[in-house]
Amino acid sequence: MSMKTTLKDAMKEAMRAKDKNRLSAIRLVQAEIKRVEVDERIDIDDARVLAILDKMVKQRRDSISQYENAGRQELADIEIAEIAVIQDFLPTALTEAEIAELVQSAISQVGAASMADMGKVMGILRPQVQGRADTGAVSGLVKAALNS
Structure with missing residues (x-):
């Protein structure tokens, strides 16, 4: 099943469960x-969806640090909740090893x-770690490995 179909199904489930935060x-x-598809006039594949999800998580992490520095923990909590939902659709994270x-x-x-x-x-690593x-x-x- 494609990532877009999985997202659509998850949206329907969130609607049925009346889970407003997850739905949002x-x-x-x-x-x-949709914005990427319209802007670039393409139908994106699962690899590109993963890249978008990865970028969205990174943006939210940046926002969290800015909100916490400004003393706006309530806004940081919203971003944390959004990261948790987005990460549900990303593959399992890689361990340090x-x-x-x-x-x-x-x-x-x-x-x-x-x-x-x-x-x-x-160039070799990026596709292997994308979203993980x-x-x-x-x-x-x-850098550390190449400098040693």
Whole structure:
């Protein structure tokens, strides 16, 4: 079943359950997917849906830190709830050990020896960790591995 169909079914379930918070978050996801489809005049696939979900989680994490710094915990709580709903549709997160293994595998696959090869390594890693790990954290691990 495609991600868009899964989202549509989840929206129907949230409507039946009268779960307003979950319904609102799912509608935000669907609106973003529709916006991308209309703007780019394409029908997006599951990989692109995962990229959109990943981006939405990252945006909400940024918002949470800004709200907490401004002392607006009630708004941060809304963002936290939205992240929880969005993450229901993302694949299971990778563990630190799995990420480290992927990084070492990608480095050996490319034959990377210095920071100049970081783009090649990240090019291999990005599709493998999309929606399953924070790309910024993975990038930090790659930098540490290449500098050692």
